[in-house]
Amino acid sequence: MNQYQFVDLVDAYPTHRRSPKDKCVPEELPALIKVLPGIAILSPNAEEALSLLSIPLPPTPSSIEQAADRLLSYGIGDSRKGWVIIRSGGLGAYVKTLDSRGQWIDAYWSINDSKRIVDVTGD
Numbered sequence: 001m002n003q004y005q006f007v008d009l010v011d012a013y014p015t016h017r018r019s020p021k022d023k024c025v026p027e028e029l030p031a032l033i034k035v036l037p038g039i040a041i042l043s044p045n046a047e048e049a050l051s052l053l054s055i056p057l058p059p060t061p062s063s064i065e066q067a068a069d070r071l072l073s074y075g076i077g078d079s080r081k082g083w084v085i086i087r088s089g090g091l092g093a094y095v096k097t098l099d100s101r102g103q104w105i106d107a108y109w110s111i112n113d114s115k116r117i118v119d120v121t122g123d
Contacts (some may be wrong), residue, residue, distance in 0.1 A: 024048035
């Protein structure tokens with residue numbers, strides 16, 4: 001399945017897309033734009049989103065919000081009704097659609113819990 005891995009969950013419609021980190025570079029943006037209409041939720045982490053869009057690191061709330069707006073402008077989901085969720089570590093996660101205001105969701109774990117966190121990716 002070329003450079004993207006799809007997991008089909010319902011009626012052979014790709015509902016989950018996972019990109020390797022080495023594909024989150026500006027040169028891969030055109031390939032991503034081509035598949036965005038078939039993706040309901042795009043959920044990169046902050047570094048991946050900023051890297052893909054050539055937005056300077058480190059991630060800040062403002063740069064993450066800018067990245068979400070740019071990604072949505074490319075047309076995520078059927079009829080551009082998709083969601084972008086940018087996972088941002090200790091900052092939490094930023095969630096937005098074209099039809100809704102962005103919203104920050106607090107991180108589940110705080111810096112005080114760092115000894116209890118083993119693998120944040122679930123892999």
